[in-house]
Structure formats: structure tokens, C-alpha cells
Amino acid sequence: MARLTIVEAVRDALDVEMGKDDRVIVLGEDVGANGGVFRATDGLYKKYGQKRVIDTPLSESGIVGTSIGMAANGLRPVAEIQFDGFTYPAFDQLFSHAAKLRNRSRGRYACPLVLRFPYGGGIRALEHHNESPETYFVHTPGLKVVVPSNPHDAKGLLIASIRDPDPVVFMEPKRIYRAIRDNVPEGDYVVELGRARIAREGTDVSLIAWGAMVRECEKTADQLASKGISCEVIDVRTLSPCDWDSLLASAQKTGRVVVVHEAPRTLGFGAEIAARVQEELLLYLKSPIIRVTGYDTPFPYFKLENEYLPNPERIGRAVEQVMKF
Amino acid sequence: MEKTVKTFSVRYVQILDENGDVDKKLEPKLSSQQLRELYKWMVVERVFDNTALSLQREGRIGTYAQSLGEEAVHVGSVYATSDADWVFPDYREHVAFLMKGVPVKSLFMHWGGSEDGMRLPEKSNIFPVCIPVGTQTLHGVGVALAAKIKKEKLATLTFVGDASTSTGDFHEGMNFAGTFMAPAVIVVRNNHWAISVPRTCNDPDWGGCQTRAETLAQKAIAYGIEGIQVDGNDILAVYSVVKKALDKARKGLGPTLVECICYRLGAHTTADDPTRYQDPKVVAAWMRKEPLARFQRYLKKKKLWDEKFEAAVQAEAKRMVQQGVQEAEQHKPKATDMFDFVYEKLTPNLKKQRVEWQD
Known part of the structure; x- marks a missing residue:
């Protein structure tokens, strides 16, 4: 048992899954050497290298669209978008493709990707950094939408999301990223999706x-x-x-x-x-x-x-x- | 101080001219059988296209996007792929599916309004039809990137249209391909039209066109990747250039953008009336350059084509396409499938709606 914050629990979940499954790939802006702007990927670049923790161009649609291809070719991409307001450029890829790929190919292709991003207000951030866009995703058939509220669930839900066979939008409450420190089991556990x-x-x-x-x-x-x-x-x-x-x-x-x-x-x-x-x-x-x-x-x-x-x-x-x- | 820091150029390749005369130095080393195979696939696509057009007019399939005039681009490019290579079509490359082992009936099921048409065979490395233009660029790059991470010896071939080069996703895809040296080949079918908007700007002072860029191939330069222009009515040039690009990609030497210049000789789709915006004289001029007749002239000169061969190829193409029509028309989609493939497992919510539908 470790005392972790939500952002540390997210990092721990990524580490656990990357350690267990080499199909799991983290990609996004500044997720590499910098460890993510909120440090959610801290240390992973050093541990897993540049081909599993991939710094991408500043290109949100590119990140999601590329992840769709990676997922279709057998990887488990976990893409990070830096802030809620920057998910909007990726909506087309997410809505027209990630959400529909299984259905429109009647199961020939699946899209097991996770799109993580910090969401919500309360941290005195600049405009476009405070959005709560969950409705758009919930309204889109084919996507799953997960929002943890504490460190224990953040880790267990993220591991479950990475293992899920469908695309998951994983919204992290940035306002309480470091507000709570909680007992988080070490290693592998899941909090099942679809359970309140x-x-x-x-x-x-x-x-x-x-x-x-x-x-x-x-x-x-x-x-x-x-x-x-x-x-x-x-x-x-x-x-x-x-x-x-x-x-x-x-x-x-x-x-x-x-x-x-x-x-x-x-x-x-x-x-x-x-x-x-x-x-x-x-x-x-x-x-x-x-x-x-x-x-x-x-x-x-x-x-x-x-x-x-x-x-x-x-x-x-x-x-x-x-x-x- | 001022100086030139870099200059760029764009190459153009044509191997067969309009008369079917070949540039011997560039002629690809293809056997007689392979040359005839290329021809057969082009005939198949044209027969498929004519059949689909008639079926649409009879109300037996929905809106359909013709491929007339683009056969060399589609057949030449896909013929250059290996079985392991993946193809990412948009919505006009019908023959690409067939060449990758998808049965004809699947295409008619798709255009006939059933998702079952894109339940593509497992062995066929091809993505479903992609209607949001340009978006598929990123999928091709993503599969290529995964292949590079997994050390798979394969490349991806993505088709986009000239108008796709105006979309953000095309550029994001090109940039990803360039930065990661992804084994991706992107073929632009420059058919000169995006529904009614022309590729080229005719007004020196205003838009109403796709881009003021002189070539589409030059867009590669901005991403540090190779761009090359090809006569898209010349199947030998398309095949040779795309083959070289795919080989290069598989060797880890990076992506390529291939602009194939052809002409959309049909309408955008069956819902479009091109006489509202096209000059029939221009269309007639391009018709004289069309790819199938040109290749036929070449084969004839090589004594690989005669009336008997033509009759056999046509008969086989018609048989194959008609069989596909019959099979597709027997197909009835299962209504519960609209619930069952949204997620891997039915969610409680969908389970309820599925029951609601059945009541």
C-alpha cells in the first residue's frame, strides 16, 4: 500500500500496465523527457524508452488518428491530450472513427485505445484549460467515458480502461490531482468499468x-x-x-x-x-x-x-x- | 544579408505516353502474365463501376462514387503492395478491396446499405471505406508506426483525393509520417475535382479552387519527406513509383507522397451533375488520355492483347461482378446487429434498447 495522489496513481497505473504488456504505448505532447505537464508520465520515458513513451508533434487530431491505426495494428495506445479544451481538434477522429470502427466493420476491427486528459476548472488556469466536455463523449455511441474521483479508483479504473477492448475517454479531475493522498494498493488491480x-x-x-x-x-x-x-x-x-x-x-x-x-x-x-x-x-x-x-x-x-x-x-x-x- | 538557404524541385514520371508508346529506360520488369493481370484488374474495376452505376439508377444500391478514369491509380498502386502491406482507401478505390481479397459481394453490400459489407476478411489488410476525407491519412501512419515499433516488415498505402490535401488531418498525418520516418506511402489521386471545386486556381486574385500550390507533390517538402508526381493515367508509372516508395518504406527509409494526375471522368457521386460546372471540351480531352485504352495500346504493341483476350477478360469480369450482385442482393442485414457491434459486449443500456426494439 502506498500513499498516492490521483496524478501519482495515474502514473502508477501506466507503469503497471506497461510493465505487464509491451503492447501498451504512451503517446502525447511532452509525455517523454518532460514526464507530462502534470507529471502523469514521470519517469516512464527513462524506464521504457522513446518507442513506448512517444513525444508527438503538437497535433491533437494526429495523436488520436495515429492511435486508431496503432490500435488496429495490435497495440494498446494510451494517448494524452494536455488539457480538456484541446480535445476538440480530435473530435472528428474520435467520433467518426474510434467510436465507430468496430460497428462499421462489424467487428473486423476494434479500437482499444485510451484517451486521457485533465479536465475541469478550479486551478486558476488560462481559458480553454477548464472545460468539462464529458457530455460530447457520452453522447457518442461506441465510446466509454470514465471519470475517477480519488487515487484508488484512478489507478484501478485506468488499468481497466487500458485492458478494455473499446475506446475509453478517461477524464482526470485536475483540480484534485494532488488534493487527496490515499492508500493505493501496489501492483495490479482493476476497478471494473460501469460500476458506480x-x-x-x-x-x-x-x-x-x-x-x-x-x-x-x-x-x-x-x-x-x-x-x-x-x-x-x-x-x-x-x-x-x-x-x-x-x-x-x-x-x-x-x-x-x-x-x-x-x-x-x-x-x-x-x-x-x-x-x-x-x-x-x-x-x-x-x-x-x-x-x-x-x-x-x-x-x-x-x-x-x-x-x-x-x-x-x-x-x-x-x-x-x-x-x- | 540575404541568401537562398534551400531550393526544391519536384520530379514527374511518365512511362507510357498517350499513344501507348513506352519509355524503354523506365519500363518496369513485369512478366507478360503480370501485365495482363494489371489490365484485367482495370477491366474489373470498370465493369464494377458501370454495374454499380446501373444498380444505383435502378434503386438497387444507394449513392455511389464512380471510379471512372482512376483505374490506373488504384490498380497500379495496390498491385505494388505485398500481402502484408495495409491499404487505406477513401471511397473511390473499389478495386483495391478486390485486389486485397475482399469478395465483390461485400462492396455491393456496402453500397447497398449494410455495414456487413465492411466486415472485411481477416486476411485482407485493408481498412473500411473512409468518407471523412483526409482522416484516413492518420490511420495509415498509425498502422505504419505500430509496424515500426513491432518490427514488422510492412508498409502502408493510403489513398487520398486532391481535396484531402486541404484538410488538417492530411497535414497532421504527413507530419507524423515525416517525424517518425513511418513506413507509409500516401497516394494523392489528383482527379482535378472536389465535387464542383477545381483543383487549380484560375482567378489570380481569388479562390474558388482547392490550392494555389503548383503541385500537390510539393506538399511533401514541407514535412521533410519525398514527394513525386506521376502521370496517373499511366499504370506503368504509377506501379513503378509506388513500388519503389513501398520498398523504400519497408527498408526503413521513410515515407513518400505520390501525386497521381488523372481526371474524374464520371460525376463525384450519383447525386452529382457535373454538367453544371465542367467544360465538356476539357472532359473530352482527358477522355483521350484515359488509362485503360492507353494500356491496351501498349499491350497490343507487345502482342499481349487481341480481341479474343479482350472478350475473355470482359466475360470473366462480368461474371465475377454479376455473381457479387446476386450474392449481395440475397443478403439481409440482421437488425439486432446495430446494437451488437457498438461495443465488444452489449452494455446494460443497449441491452434494454435492443429489447425495446424487439418488442
Whole structure:
């Protein structure tokens, strides 16, 4: 057992898989000698050499498109895009090809690649470095979308993603890259994709979140416990394929749902959760489902980012609202 | 101070002229059987093309992209590949699939509206039809890069059109190929048209064209790789240049861009009406340079072609294509396949929707 941060757990997962399977190749901008701008690939270049830890040109579509070819020819590419906002140039490759290759060749070709990138706000970064684009990926059939919220899951989910036979978008909450240090088992283990986690059990209201927002929900739950409100916190972990059974079970139990995400509200993944919950559980609900999210605006420059991001105060207000309904 | 730091040039290769006369010094060493094989494949593609066009007009397949006029580029390039080499087509290189061992029926299944058509045989190293133009450049480079990492002795052959050279992915692919010295050969089928937009700029002061660059081959220079221009109506030139490029790639000597100059003698697709934008006189002039008749003249001079041979080749091509049509028309796609191939295993969500569809 080692005490690791999320970014160290990511690095550890890459190291474990590269050590076990020489088909696993890391590629991206500055992932080599520099060890990645967040150090997620630190030391791997020295350990595995330039043909397994590949510094590429600054070329996001190139990174993903090349990874598709590498995956088709038997490798397991793990591509890093430096920041959330720079995944956009790679959307065509990801949506038109990676996501569809298996289906449009009816299984002749598969595309087992992982696209990792740090996402989300809260680190006083420049514009285009704070995006939460999960909805685009979840909306694209053929992709899997994974968002860890803690070091243990980051490692286990990344190993599972690398071994997965389908393309996985792996979004790392950069705001808490180094915020938590946690016990992480050494060596090989997986956290199965498609399984949500009950981060905290409760009875009055279900707070459903992923990535950095799980912590905000946990803080909210702490604060509300003193007021006698019992919050259940669900960490979705895999947005696609989503563990609807676990989400719905919690919603049925509490009868009240608050969904929290950083992405803009309209058509964010919270909208899908709200739709599903009312489709399946209308008569169990004690209140409307409320979304606490980023606003439907571009992510603001960092002087206003705390005004934009959900926090325990906003989440707490939503909880009080559903309790009072 | 000012000085010239570098100058560049672009070579052009033609081996067979329009009359079918050969440049003896450049004539590739191909046996009589191989020469006749090249001819047969070109006839197969033309018969396939005519058949597909008729089927589309009869509503028996969907929108179809013709290959008329590009046969030398397709056949000459793919003939130069080894079985281990991979081919990355866009949507016009029908014969490339057949030459890589894909049955005719698969192509008609594809153009007839079923994904099953691109369930390509395992032994066929060819990627499915690629409609988002230029994107396949990166797949070819990616497979080449993987081959280099795995120390496989193979090269990749990627086809793009002239308009693909305007896309970002073409340039990103070229740059990746150059930086990593990937064993990749990229063939540009310069057929002069992207639907209605011409390859060449005719207005000295405005666009309405694909690029002001004098050649497409020169785009290789920017990436530090070799670029060469070929008469794309001359199958011997296409074959020789692509063969050399593939051999070079397999030896680890880097990628090549081959610009093949041909002419789109049909429409962009069956949904297009080229009379709205093409000058029939120009089309007629290019028709006189077309690749099949030219190669036939050459074979005739070498006493490898006569009416009897032609009749046999045509009959065999028609038989092969007709059989493919019949087989494809018997094919019924399985509706549940639309759920079953999205992921390796059905997700709970898709399982539910699959049941919903069946109810």
C-alpha cells in the first residue's frame, strides 16, 4: 500500500500496465523527457524508452488518428491530450472513427485505445484549460467515458480502461490531482468499468456526481449532517456505460435527487440522469430533481471561476430546496 | 544579408505516353502474365463501376462514387503492395478491396446499405471505406508506426483525393509520417475535382479552387519527406513509383507522397451533375488520355492483347461482378446487429434498447 495522489496513481497505473504488456504505448505532447505537464508520465520515458513513451508533434487530431491505426495494428495506445479544451481538434477522429470502427466493420476491427486528459476548472488556469466536455463523449455511441474521483479508483479504473477492448475517454479531475493522498494498493488491480460507487450512505437525498464534484458533495453532506439531513453521495465513476441500477436504487431509496456537475447545465449528463430517474421512478419521488451545475456560459476567466463552479453552499441550498418541497 | 538557404524541385514520371508508346529506360520488369493481370484488374474495376452505376439508377444500391478514369491509380498502386502491406482507401478505390481479397459481394453490400459489407476478411489488410476525407491519412501512419515499433516488415498505402490535401488531418498525418520516418506511402489521386471545386486556381486574385500550390507533390517538402508526381493515367508509372516508395518504406527509409494526375471522368457521386460546372471540351480531352485504352495500346504493341483476350477478360469480369450482385442482393442485414457491434459486449443500456426494439 502506498500513499498516492490521483496524478501519482495515474502514473502508477501506466507503469503497471506497461510493465505487464509491451503492447501498451504512451503517446502525447511532452509525455517523454518532460514526464507530462502534470507529471502523469514521470519517469516512464527513462524506464521504457522513446518507442513506448512517444513525444508527438503538437497535433491533437494526429495523436488520436495515429492511435486508431496503432490500435488496429495490435497495440494498446494510451494517448494524452494536455488539457480538456484541446480535445476538440480530435473530435472528428474520435467520433467518426474510434467510436465507430468496430460497428462499421462489424467487428473486423476494434479500437482499444485510451484517451486521457485533465479536465475541469478550479486551478486558476488560462481559458480553454477548464472545460468539462464529458457530455460530447457520452453522447457518442461506441465510446466509454470514465471519470475517477480519488487515487484508488484512478489507478484501478485506468488499468481497466487500458485492458478494455473499446475506446475509453478517461477524464482526470485536475483540480484534485494532488488534493487527496490515499492508500493505493501496489501492483495490479482493476476497478471494473460501469460500476458506480456509494461514496457515502444516506437516507434523505441522493447527491449524484463524478470527478472533482464528488468531494464537493461529500463536504456538503458533512455540513448538512449537523442539521440532521442524511445525504447519500453517489460517485458515478463510469458515465458510459452508466451504472443505472445503482443510481436508480439510490434515487428510489431517498426519493430526492440532486445532480452536481461542472459542465454547463443544458444537456449536461445531469439532464440524462433527471430524465431516467423520472422515467423509471416518478411515483417514488418526493420532490423535483435539481441540477447544480456550471452555468450555460463559457467557462469564465479565473477571477470568476469560483462564482461559476458548484460548491457546498450551492449544493446545500439545492438539498434544502428538495427537502422542503 | 540575404541568401537562398534551400531550393526544391519536384520530379514527374511518365512511362507510357498517350499513344501507348513506352519509355524503354523506365519500363518496369513485369512478366507478360503480370501485365495482363494489371489490365484485367482495370477491366474489373470498370465493369464494377458501370454495374454499380446501373444498380444505383435502378434503386438497387444507394449513392455511389464512380471510379471512372482512376483505374490506373488504384490498380497500379495496390498491385505494388505485398500481402502484408495495409491499404487505406477513401471511397473511390473499389478495386483495391478486390485486389486485397475482399469478395465483390461485400462492396455491393456496402453500397447497398449494410455495414456487413465492411466486415472485411481477416486476411485482407485493408481498412473500411473512409468518407471523412483526409482522416484516413492518420490511420495509415498509425498502422505504419505500430509496424515500426513491432518490427514488422510492412508498409502502408493510403489513398487520398486532391481535396484531402486541404484538410488538417492530411497535414497532421504527413507530419507524423515525416517525424517518425513511418513506413507509409500516401497516394494523392489528383482527379482535378472536389465535387464542383477545381483543383487549380484560375482567378489570380481569388479562390474558388482547392490550392494555389503548383503541385500537390510539393506538399511533401514541407514535412521533410519525398514527394513525386506521376502521370496517373499511366499504370506503368504509377506501379513503378509506388513500388519503389513501398520498398523504400519497408527498408526503413521513410515515407513518400505520390501525386497521381488523372481526371474524374464520371460525376463525384450519383447525386452529382457535373454538367453544371465542367467544360465538356476539357472532359473530352482527358477522355483521350484515359488509362485503360492507353494500356491496351501498349499491350497490343507487345502482342499481349487481341480481341479474343479482350472478350475473355470482359466475360470473366462480368461474371465475377454479376455473381457479387446476386450474392449481395440475397443478403439481409440482421437488425439486432446495430446494437451488437457498438461495443465488444452489449452494455446494460443497449441491452434494454435492443429489447425495446424487439418488442
